[in-house]
Every structure is written in structure tokens, then in C-alpha cells.
Amino acid sequence: MNKCIRAARAVTLTHGKNPVIEDFALIHDGERILETGTWSELKDQFSGEVEDLGDVAIVPGLINAHVHLELSHLKGKTVQEQGFTNWIKSLLSNPLYDLDTEAVRDAVQQMRADGTAFCVDISTRNCAQVAAIMDEFGMGFYACCEAIGVQQPKEGAKFFPQKKFNHGRSAGSGHSLYSTGAELLQAVKAANNKAGLPYPIHLAENEEEDEIVAHGTGEFAGMLKGAGLLADCGSKGLRPVEYADSLGLLDDSTLAVHCVRVAESDINILAERKVNVCLCPRSNTYIGEGRAPWEKILKSGINTCLGTDSIASNHDLSMWNELEYLLKNIKISLSTAEALALVTTNSAKALKIDDLYGSLDKGKRAVYATIPAHLEDLLF
Ligand SMILES: [Zn+2]
Numbered sequence: 001m002n003k004c005i006r007a008a009r010a011v012t013l014t015h016g017k018n019p020v021i022e023d024f025a026l027i028h029d030g031e032r033i034l035e036t037g038t039w040s041e042l043k044d045q046f047s048g049e050v051e052d053l054g055d056v057a058i059v060p061g062l063i064n065a066h067v068h069l070e071l072s073h074l075k076g077k078t079v080q081e082q083g084f085t086n087w088i089k090s091l092l093s094n095p096l097y098d099l100d101t102e103a104v105r106d107a108v109q110q111m112r113a114d115g116t117a118f119c120v121d122i123s124t125r126n127c128a129q130v131a132a133i134m135d136e137f138g139m140g141f142y143a144c145c146e147a148i149g150v151q152q153p154k155e156g157a158k159f160f161p162q163k164k165f166n167h168g169r170s171a172g173s174g175h176s177l178y179s180t181g182a183e184l185l186q187a188v189k190a191a192n193n194k195a196g197l198p199y200p201i202h203l204a205e206n207e208e209e210d211e212i213v214a215h216g217t218g219e220f221a222g223m224l225k226g227a228g229l230l231a232d233c234g235s236k237g238l239r240p241v242e243y244a245d246s247l248g249l250l251d252d253s254t255l256a257v258h259c260v261r262v263a264e265s266d267i268n269i270l271a272e273r274k275v276n277v278c279l280c281p282r283s284n285t286y287i288g289e290g291r292a293p294w295e296k297i298l299k300s301g302i303n304t305c306l307g308t309d310s311i312a313s314n315h316d317l318s319m320w321n322e323l324e325y326l327l328k329n330i331k332i333s334l335s336t337a338e339a340l341a342l343v344t345t346n347s348a349k350a351l352k353i354d355d356l357y358g359s360l361d362k363g364k365r366a367v368y369a370t371i372p373a374h375l376e377d378l379l380f
Pocket of ligand 1: 122202257
């Protein structure tokens with residue numbers, strides 16, 4: 001049975017543009033969008049159930065391009081604004097991988113209620129369980145099984161299960177240049193590329209990473225070494241982006257997460273390789289890593305999107321709050337479409353899911369988000 005959703009306003013982001021459509025209506029069959037337009041245009045051809053959302057503005061379902069749902073039980077359990085080494089020490093003092101399925105379910109439910117329709121989840125140990133929960137709540141997803149450690153990948157190794165879900169797919173991801181061996185990172189990248197999947201990796205997040213990649217030294221390097229997780233980055237004085245590039249990890253299906261510590265030359269490399277960047281502004285602030293040069297990254301034309309990162313380094317997993325934080329602190333002005341693209345169209349492009357997500361268009365998944373009233377002023 002087809003249904004119709006009405007809203008006073010919508011920004012459909014069709015073709016990346018932002019005509020605000022007043023008196024908006026969307027007809028769907030429960031799965032896909034069948035038609036969009038104004039209610040006055042569509043009312044004569046529609047006879048089913050109408051859900052009127054009232055005086056609100058709707059946009060395409062939001063995309064959270066970086067989250068770790070397996071850490072959902074760690075809200076408020078880590079130190080804030082004391083830098084990465086202190087943050088990781090406090091993180092590791094918790095039972096990291098004892099999956100609390102109730103906490104994950106609550107997190108996914110809240111994300112759905114907030115308008116998030118798709119997320120890229122990175123889990124180290126509990127990929128399959130988290131995927132099943134996302135699927136249950138109708139969350140679109142990539143459930144990324146994170147490769148970490150310095151072991152050589154085995155011949156013919158599978159880096160993620162081939163299981164099918166209603167709303168998502170499994171994929172691989174690399175933890176970081178410093179914690180995951182080069183051959184392993186390359187093998188996962190090759191497996192994802194072969195399957196047509198994006199390849200997420202934490203990149204250029206903090207000064208600890210700079211020091212390890214360039215010289216293999218520092219307190220954090222010592223901690224990693226003690227845990228048998230210190231990758232040999234060659235100690236050639238390279239910057240993380242340069243080193244990632246030398247390993248062949250950067251292309252248009254790479255999702256470089258964080259990119260806080262990027263110089264102009266790094267931004268040029270990322271732009272040249274058509275890498276997608278996922279910024280996690282509130283997580284970087286929470287940990288005390290500083291902030292990425294958002295303005296330069298956006299001006300370079302790099303396809304940029306947003307993620308919350310885990311609840312262990314954020315106050316919530318709301319994409320609206322993430323976007324609000326960026327818009328209140330960024331030093332350039334973004335149009336409505338440019339701002340919303342960071343959580344919709346750009347993310348869909350980066351993740352190769354723009355056949356189903358990113359705009360309110362015929363044929364795409366019938367998912368939408370409602371702009372919170374207090375954000376309308378910031379966006380319009
Ligand atoms: Zn992360």
C-alpha cells in the first residue's frame with residue numbers, strides 16, 4: 001500500500017541543489033520513493049494514507065560516515081580534552097569488547113530517531129552482532145570489520161564475511177597506519193576495492209600518529225609496542241598522508257577519517273587522489289586533538305562528509321549536533337545545500353550508495369530526516 005508524507009518544506013538535494021520546496025509531498029511504497037513534488041501537484045493522483053508532518057522542513061535521511069557502535073557502553077567513561085595518549089589510556093581501562101547489546105540497540109534506535117538512515121560502523125571484534133542490530137532497526141550500513149595488528153595477511157584471507165543483510169553490507173577497514181601492518185592495510189584495501197566497497201581508515205588524527213609515522217617514537221609508540229601493535233612505518237620522516245600514499249592506500253574509494261593534521265601539501269595529495277574525507281569535529285575536540293582545517297579541505301574540492309566517531313569520544317551520536325558544531329565554528333559560510341551535503345549527498349557519494357541515499361528522489365530509499373527547529377536559522 002503506497003503512502004504519502006507531507007511537510008511544509010523540504011530540501012531534496014536533487015542534483016546537489018537546494019530549492020526549498022514548499023508544501024512538499026513524497027509518495028512511497030514503504031521501501032522506495034515513487035514520486036516527489038508539491039502536495040497540490042500530487043494530491044489528485046494519490047488516494048492512500050497521508051502522514052502530514054506539519055510545519056517542519058525535511059531532508060534526505062542522514063548519513064553518519066564514522067561510528068564504532070561496539071563501544072556504545074562507554075559513554076562518559078573516558079577523559080576529555082587531555083590529548084590522544086591520555087584518552088586512549090582511559091579508553092583501555094574499560095572492558096572494550098564486552099559487547100553490551102542493549103547499549104548498541106539504544107544507540108541505533110536513537111540514531112534512527114534523530115534522522116540517521118545509514119552509517120559506517122567500524123567494529124574490531126563484534127562486527128556481525130552489531131550488523132544484525134543495525135539491520136533489525138532498518139539502519140542502512142556498512143558493517144566494517146577493522147583490521148588491526150602487524151600480522152602478515154594469509155594467502156586468500158577473507159577480511160569480512162560475505163553475509164547478506166536487508167539494509168547493509170559487510171566490509172573491511174584499516175585501523176591506522178601505526179597500528180596495522182602495511183601489507184594488511186593493502187590487502188584489506190584490495191579486498192574492498194574488488195567488492196566495490198569504500199575503504200575507511202583513521203588518517204592524520206593526532207600528533208602521536210605524526211611522530212610514529214615519521215620516526216617510530218613517542219610514549220604512545222611505546223604503549224603500542226608493549227601490546228605488539230606497533231606497525232613499522234619505515235621511520236623515513238614522512239607525514240601520515242605521504243606515507244599512506246606511498247602504500248597505495250589513497251584513491252577515490254578511500255574514506256580518510258579525521259584528517260586533523262594535514263598540511264597544504266597533504267590536502268593537495270588527498271585532492272589529487274580524489275580521496276573522500278570524513279571529518280569528526282566533536283570527537284577531535286573531545287579528545288583534545290585540535291581541529292582539522294575544515295575550510296581548506298572544503299575549498300580544495302575534496303568530497304567531505306561528517307561522522308560522530310564513537311560515544312567514547314563524543315557526547316551523542318546525533319548528526320544534527322555534529323553539523324551544528326561545525327557550522328557554528330567554521331570560518332567560511334556554506335550554502336544550505338553545501339552544509340546539508342556534508343551529512344547527505346557527499347557522504348552518499350563517498351560511500352558509493354548514491355543510488356539509494358543522499359537525496360529525496362524517485363527510486364531512492366524512502367528515508368528522511370526532520371531539521372530540528374533551532375537549526376533552521378543556521379541552515380537557511
Ligand atoms: Zn574512529
